[in-house]
Amino acid sequence: MNPSVRIERSAEGIVTLWIDVPDKKVNIFNEAVITELGQALDEALAVPDLRALVLRSSKSSFIAGADIGILRQLTDENDAAAKARLGQRLFERIAAAPCATLAVVHGACLGGGLELALACRFRIVSDHASTQLGLPEVNLGIIPGWGGSQRLPRLVGLGQAMQMMLTGKSIDGKRAVRVGLADRLVATEFIEAGIQAFLAAIPAQSNAARTPSRSLRERLLDGTAVGRAIVLRAAKKSVLAKTAGVYPAALALIDLVERTYAGPLDTGLEDEARVFGQLAISRVSKNLQQLFFTRESLKGDPGLPYDGVLPPVDHVGVVGAGVMGGKIAWLMTHRDLDVRLKDIEWPAVAKGFAAAHDCYEQLVRVRRLKPETVNVKMHRLSGTTNYSGFGSLDLVIEAIVENLDVKRTVHCELEGVMGDDAILCSNTSSLSVSKMAGALRRPGRFIGMHFFNPVNRMPLVEIIPGEHTDPATVATVYALAKRLGKTPVVVKDCAGFLVNRVLLPYMNESTRMLDDGVDYARVDRVLRTFGLPMGPFELADEVGLDIGYTVSQVLEDAYGDRMAVADLLQVLYKEKGVLGRKAGNGFYVRNGRTAVENPEMRRILSTLKTPSTPDELSDAQIVDRAILLMVNEAARCLDEGVVANAAYLDMAMIMGTGFPAFRGGLLRYADTRGIADVVESLDIMSKRWGAQFTPAEPLKAMAADGRKFYNPETDG
């Protein structure tokens, strides 16, 4: 086996350790690399007249982190802590080297990679866009375990370090120099010259611990117990506000830094390893680790296997300039595609422009984009009320009303004006793609491409090939979704596809809970506490009751009684004209920037409710009625092959509905609960609240065989 570390000696007492992990695209730390780096270090330190030790990567990035596969296998707290100690000890030896140590950072320098760089006395960074320095451990439910939680705050100050470690976000080379993480920025094209100049300028034996310069503000905040308390309390408050405390790693990290920042490094490191060990084996971390692998596997998934060359997609049409169409137009123009946006009347087209511009405005507000850039990107969008310009488009997304006949008419019109090779996508949320394709002359070029609302927030795109859809069409649309920065999941052409089919029972069941006297705000609150980003009634307001009702009906038609539309939903939408947020008459109304319960809705409900049923549901029962009903339907989807596997299903629910990631997904949650318990609970609920809870056959079979959705052997 090729060694991961190559030693290069040059005349002037300089030794370079070239890190190049064999058979990997990027450098990743595993035990072998740690061992080899240790051996190489021994060898280097034995060089007489050693003046400087340089750490570099032979690959196009520095070091992308530690091997998550190893992390996933950790099941014992002490074992995990020991693994952390192993890396810590190596990095301690680098930090204690009796010569200057220099990390040359070009490309990704994340997690363990940055911890290695932090152990060096000096860091120089390239100005390449790919150069990113960060400690993203918290995203996996753990904390940096190789000294990062200790060395980063000591180097760059508490505020900056907590910001980096708690968000997991990385910074580029220029910023790294500005915050004091790196010593010098070098032009990518002149890295060699930059290293030479840097080494020539540092005095020999320059390994003394450095006292970073601090502003007065930083000295007051970091240098005093009161100041530190202020910084860390603010950090904790922000974490709790964002995550309601369901992600323990961030809180553990704050506590750890609070305990260790002002103390000696070695006790800090020991503490760090201990906390790392605890977190690494926690349920939440295991869930997040699983999601990491699902994401990786989705990244490498081509959708459907297709070997041909994909046609270019640069000019796109969007038909229907509602909020959905407008935001799809935003997404396309944001990713530098030209968009022709069509609706029936110009004022409607302008609404689409406004929706697109709203998304841009949000990005300007958080300084992700400059107004000048927005101007240029908005110019990619043009409007029309006829199909002018559609003949030269590569692909068209239809995003009009969810009605089979209307869609069919528009599709036929589109086929008449579009080029023969152009692809037609329907952004349908529930209608059958094959059925829609029936009237088309080129069904091979037709496909479902279902975006989720709000398009600028929800990463999921369901790709739905119909029975006649060409593999090339699937591959093209799949690639397009990826290019748009979305996560595409190929799903089968059944009513509601995957996400809505699983989600709608939850919406309807939540509505039925109101018949049992439960307060809707309470349902929302309980399910938010469970981890959902919003409760079912908040979601109904957001999506619109009209859309919820339409989709529910499609599902009831397809699946029968178990998907029956809740009576109350019907009454609210059909009789009371409740639409939700867009009409300002939903379950909640806006009061400035916050939503408050709508008194009018309370009045309507009080006139409808049978007052005899008092609210006697426990929080746990609310969760079970809402969530286990989804599990039941998800099990059927998996059994019918609607989606490739349980991991993809979980990812789709997380990315399409915001199902809490710390729970690892819907089916992962069922696994954690225990399938037998799920089946039993469903059984009990079916007796009390109806046949929709009757456990699905595949679930019962799993319970009988003691199977889980995930393989406990490989999936942790």
Added chain:
Amino acid sequence: MKERVAIVDGIRTPFCKAGGVLRAMAADDLGAVAVKELMARTEFPPEQIDELIFGNVAQPVEAANVARVLALKAGLPTSLPAYTVHRNCASGMESITTGANKILAGQADVIVAGGTESMSNIPLMYGRKMTELFTGLFKARTVGARLKAMLGFRPSFLKPVVGLEKGLTDPICGMMMGSTAEVLAREFAITRDEQDAFSLRSHQRAVAAIEGGRMAEEIVPVPVPPSYHMVQERDDGPRAEQTMEALAKLKPYFDRQTGTVTVGNSCPITDGAGAVLIMAESRARELGLHPLGYLVDYAYAALDGQRMGLGPIYATSRLLERTGLTVDAFDLIEINEAFAVQVMANQRAFESDAFSRTYLGRDRALGALDDDRLNVNGGAVAIGHPVGATGTRLIITLLHEMRRRNAHRGLASLCVGGGQGAALALEVES
């Protein structure tokens, strides 16, 4: 010209009063919208375009060579060269005639031409004294020097120089454009009432064109930034409720005491843009296109800046010489209405043997510009005059009307600040 140049299609934005609806759009934004729509409607492959040439008068400081900027904003290929032309009010024609020259000289096959202007965005500037003070400040290296520079400040330095006003003033004769119009009113003895009546008719014709849906054929509606909630579908200058009484109430603007030219019988300052796709007639035929119309020939002429409003007759006289045509040969005529009196002065000059003898070296008058052939859909007095864009609009509007009437030959002409005129002979397939 050795061959007709096909104007394959033309499109323009609505023309809107400056400081109004379109004020958040810079000249490059307006031009980009027109060009993008032109490309969408023609579905002409962008990679087959050789060059983009655009006319613009008040060239924005933040978009030097505005043609290149708007070409890229319109989504044309990075590899497409583009440049800006400036012949003041004729800039939107100059781009087309320059393009025609290039095509006929074999320098290009296909060109996008047009004109754009955002008179809303012509800046106010610091005067010379304030500029010098800043220069001194930037140069000062010591605190003392800086203080000394600052002590030179006087409040009067803050009085802005209005770019728009400067742009509408002829620096040679020192007259504002409106004052040159007053010169013509006196020379041709055109009364205030006559001017107002002409203006009223311009509004009535423009309103009829809008309400009859004729203008909509050449306009791309524009969702209006910054919020895009509203869409501008039509020109906002023409007033259905315009009356002689209302016009009579207005005070002369350029000559308060003895003048006749008011804001009511002059064109308003305006924002707008237009674009056309041009190529040799033979090329259009090869590609199987059905061009909107053809450019047959053109002429520019120059005269005394104080009488710049007569530019059209000077230019038309040369055009007739070149083509051997007579005024009667033109079924429809567009003469830009910078001022009502200026178009009326041309009408009188066209009919005058004396004028022809004195100024054009001809024995007899060129021939009458009858009201029923001239500016049949109204003119700039109602629609407005975004200086760099108007030339393009005249051609687009004229060709559309010629097609509607099954007319064969048209004349588009305008006067140019500084003392020039432009005249283009156009045809549609009949």
